[in-house]
Amino acid sequence: MTKVQQARVYKILQSIPTQSQGAIAFVSNRCEIASMEGGRQTARPAEWIDHLKTRDWLYSGRSTQTQALQLCLSHLQGLFSGRKIYTVFVSPLPQSLDQKQLEEMSLSIEKLSAPEIPALEKVDLRQESQGGTLRIFLNSSEAMSANVIVNGKFEPLGEIKETIDLIPQDSSFLLLEGAKTADPWAHQYLFPLKAQISRQVTLWAQKESAGYLSLLSALRSHSQIKVVKQIGGSPQGDAVLIYGNYPLSDEILGRAFFFVNPEGQAPWAIRDKKQLSSSSLASPDLLKSFRFNTPQGSVMIKRYVLLDPDRFETLSTFEDGAPSLLRDRRVQARHWILPFDLEDLTTDLSLEPSFIPYLYTHLETWLGAQDEASADEELKPVWLMAGLSAPAQEVIARLEWPGIYASQNRFKVVQADAFPSGFLEMKESRSTSKEREEKHFLRSLIEKILVCSIFIELLFSILLRPVVLVLLVSLFSSQALEAVSTRPIPIGYAKGSDKDRVVALSQILRDADRLSNLDFDKPQEASPETYWKYPLVVVSLNSSFGPFSALDRSRIRAYCEQGGVLFFDDPLATADSSFYKSVRDELSKIFPGRDLKDISKEDVIFRTYYLLNEVSGRKLASPQLQGLSFDNRWLAIFSSNDLLGANLRGPQGDYALSVAPYGISQRVLAQRMLMNFLMYSVTIDYKDDSIHLPHILKRRVK
Amino acid sequence: MSFLFISFLWTLGFLSIPIIIAFWNRRKFKKEKFGGFYLLKKITEATTRRVQILEILRLLNRLVLLTSLIFLFAEP
Numbered sequence: 087m088t089k090v091q092q093a094r095v096y097k098i099l100q101s102i103p104t105q106s107q108g109a110i111a112f113v114s115n116r117c118e119i120a121s122m123e124g125g126r127q128t129a130r131p132a133e134w135i136d137h138l139k140t141r142d143w144l145y146s147g148r149s150t151q152t153q154a155l156q157l158c159l160s161h162l163q164g165l166f167s168g169r170k171i172y173t174v175f176v177s178p179l180p181q182s183l184d185q186k187q188l189e190e191m192s193l194s195i196e197k198l199s200a201p202e203i204p205a206l207e208k209v210d211l212r213q214e215s216q217g218g219t220l221r222i223f224l225n226s227s228e229a230m231s232a233n234v235i236v237n238g239k240f241e242p243l244g245e246i247k248e249t250i251d252l253i254p255q256d257s258s259f260l261l262l263e264g265a266k267t268a269d270p271w272a273h274q275y276l277f278p279l280k281a282q283i284s285r286q287v288t289l290w291a292q293k294e295s296a297g298y299l300s301l302l303s304a305l306r307s308h309s310q311i312k313v314v315k316q317i318g319g320s321p322q323g324d325a326v327l328i329y330g331n332y333p334l335s336d337e338i339l340g341r342a343f344f345f346v347n348p349e350g351q352a353p354w355a356i357r358d359k360k361q362l363s364s365s366s367l368a369s370p371d372l373l374k375s376f377r378f379n380t381p382q383g384s385v386m387i388k389r390y391v392l393l394d395p396d397r398f399e400t401l402s403t404f405e406d407g408a409p410s411l412l413r414d415r416r417v418q419a420r421h422w423i424l425p426f427d428l429e430d431l432t433t434d435l436s437l438e439p440s441f442i443p444y445l446y447t448h449l450e451t452w453l454g455a456q457d458e459a460s461a462d463e464e465l466k467p468v469w470l471m472a473g474l475s476a477p478a479q480e481v482i483a484r485l486e487w488p489g490i491y492a493s494q495n496r497f498k499v500v501q502a503d504a505f506p507s508g509f510l511e512m513k514e515s516r517s518t519s520k521e522r523e524e525k526h527f528l529r530s531l532i533e534k535i536l537v538c539s540i541f542i543e544l545l546f547s548i549l550l551r552p553v554v555l556v557l558l559v560s561l562f563s564s565q566a567l568e569a570v571s572t573r574p575i576p577i578g579y580a581k582g583s584d585k586d587r588v589v590a591l592s593q594i595l596r597d598a599d600r601l602s603n604l605d606f607d608k609p610q611e612a613s614p615e616t617y618w619k620y621p622l623v624v625v626s627l628n629s630s631f632g633p634f635s636a637l638d639r640s641r642i643r644a645y646c647e648q649g650g651v652l653f654f655d656d657p658l659a660t661a662d663s664s665f666y667k668s669v670r671d672e673l674s675k676i677f678p679g680r681d682l683k684d685i686s687k688e689d690v691i692f693r694t695y696y697l698l699n700e701v702s703g704r705k706l707a708s709p710q711l712q713g714l715s716f717d718n719r720w721l722a723i724f725s726s727n728d729l730l731g732a733n734l735r736g737p738q739g740d741y742a743l744s745v746a747p748y749g750i751s752q753r754v755l756a757q758r759m760l761m762n763f764l765m766y767s768v769t770i771d772y773k774d775d776s777i778h779l780p781h782i783l784k785r786r787v788k
Numbered sequence: 789m790s791f792l793f794i795s796f797l798w799t800l801g802f803l804s805i806p807i808i809i810a811f812w813n814r815r816k817f818k819k820e821k822f823g824g825f826y827l828l829k830k831i832t833e834a835t836t837r838r839v840q841i842l843e844i845l846r847l848l849n850r851l852v853l854l855t856s857l858i859f860l861f862a863e864p
Binding site for chain 2: 525528529532533535536539540542543546549550
């Protein structure tokens with residue numbers, strides 16, 4: 087991290103409000119959350135500045151990866167209990183980062199002014215051993231200064247243009263340095279010198295054979311492998327190539343590479359053998375069992391053995407999947423086995439130029455392979471590249487700081503990672519500030535909604551009070567009220583009523599329209615089920631009233647008790663008629679315990695509209711009206727005098743039935759009586775109000 | 789929309805309370821065919837519909853009120 091960048095981070099921290107708490111994460115190919123003393127991961131900006139000034143920054147030079155950014159983001163989210171947090175990344179971001187993934191993380195990238203670093207060019211290096219020297223060929227457009235690092239010691243060699251000759255030593259490395267840039271890691275290249283893998287091997291065989299000799303000659307032409315010939319006896323050396331029969335136990339051997347004789351002895355049980363026959367040559371599928379491919383071409387093996395797959399790990403295979411190179415699982419991968427030898431009967435190796443490179447490659451890998459035991463050894467830094475800041479111990483422990491790390495038996499070279507072409511800064515993204523604006527907008531919106539809805543609730547609680555409702559209805563629904571007030575009042579008549587009496591009823595209703603302010607509708611036929619629609623139901627039957635079912639009786643009872651009035655008019659105008667009896671019987675069943683009784687001439691029914699003193703009708707069969715009362719209200723009224731008959735008029739308007747004994751005055755009285763009934767059905771006892779009393783008394787005196 | 793205290797949103801369940809109250813109040817009314825008051829019924833019929841609409845609006849307003857209160861506590 088450059089001083090410029092560190093200063094930039096301090097500046098960012100200083101710009102954050104002093105009381106705010108925050109965390110700092112170091113992001114590279116991993117996410118590391120910085121922690122204060124005591125493990126605290128959140129602190130105020132000033133505390134962070136003090137803390138960062140006193141410790142090494144966890145800078146490893148590893149490229150930042152989006153996975154690590156995502157990990158950091160989720161970790162920080164978790165640290166702040168899922169709150170929406172302000173996140174700033176200051177990071178050397180390589181251009182190779184997946185921009186789409188960054189966009190998904192709602193981060194925008196802004197470039198921070200930093201020294202421009204030219205893109206790295208790849209430097210190729212080739213090494214060749216020539217006699218006792220190692221010649222290095224450099225493929226680079228510019229001259230570079232070469233340095234050799236031996237056991238951590240640094241020896242400058244001067245400028246190198248194309249080639250340089252070196253004397254190989256153990257644990258030596260070549261460091262090439264290009265032109266100096268602002269970043270000290272740019273243009274620095276570390277190479278292990280080939281002396282590292284140059285080994286001496288012993289080629290052992292029980293007895294010499296043609297195959298043995300051809301292998302010896304092939305190995306001797308290898309520049310880095312020194313071959314020691316050994317026939318018979320116990321194999322000597324760290325790395326031994328066992329050719330052909332091996333009657334001894336493999337357990338005493340160290341690193342060994344076996345060339346197994348398919349017909350001879352081997353230290354392990356051989357499960358099967360495969361041999362090329364003339365029939366195999368005819369079948370392309372069978373040929374696959376004897377052929378394997380190398381980068382240089384295919385190799386045909388005529389005979390080989392199959393070993394126990396449980397004990398051996400397959401490294402490469404024939405075309406049909408049979409193993410062509412194996413590794414012993416038991417002895418920590420130190421024993422490699424080629425399941426064939428190089429005799430003429432086994433292979434036409436001399437005709438297979440592709441086999442020699444294949445053999446070299448695998449022998450080099452075998453020689454270079456680390457023992458599993460030595461792989462466990464802890465690597466320690468031998469030499470570290472100089473950076474702009476000192477490496478943190480955690481970074482060195484993870485072998486991430488560029489340099490050379492080695493143990494007694496192995497080494498590791500950590501190259502400086504590919505550098506970005508510039509340093510980038512992830513600032514607070516525009517989308518984040520947009521989100522903040524949205525948040526403010528949302529909050530103020532919710533607050534406004536809350537205030538409005540409290541106001542509306544108060545308004546409702548006032549508006550929905552009955553008094554206010556009536557006022558409102560009268561104010562805003564005056565049309566509806568008018569419409570209702572002009573709605574004609576329907577009067578019902580019982581099903582089966584005398585037709586003439588129904589006509590008379592409609593005639594009296596027309597008269598009532600004319601004589602009063604009330605507006606009556608045409609009479610409508612009603613049954614106990616529909617009585618509730620009418621304030622008054624007229625019953626004038628030539629037959630008996632009822633009998634009704636229990637349900638109908640309850641309906642009639644409910645109708646009368648809840649405000650309805652039944653008016654019975656006997657069309658026969660005879661006292662104690664069958665109609666009267668049926669009405670009385672049925673009413674006693676509908677209202678048990680109650681009976682028809684005479685209605686006093688002082689009752690309000692005689693002065694509801696007209697002030698009357700006497701009953702009337704077509705005939706004066708009874709001097710009294712009878713009725714059934716409940717709660718000072720007449721539920722049913724019975725007239726035996728055929729009141730409707732007295733008012734029946736023909737098509738020409740003349741009265742249809744004669745009235746006796748008082749003639750026209752009796753007819754007028756009957757008409758007035760009916761008017762009183764109609765008014766009573768809708769107004770009940772309003773004329774009992776004391777306000778009407780003086781007027782009524784005055785009229786009576788007259 | 790994200791919330792600071794997203795766990796507080798469980799209180800949105802309280803929205804069911806005004807709904808239950810509204811339905812409970814509706815159940816109180818038993819339909820009764822009423823002979824003497826038939827006219828009165830006709831008069832109020834038109835206004836009843838208006839009152840019902842007002843009641844629905846009141847319920848909706850209460851839900852909005854409660855929701856915005858919860859959202860404010862949950863801090864978007």
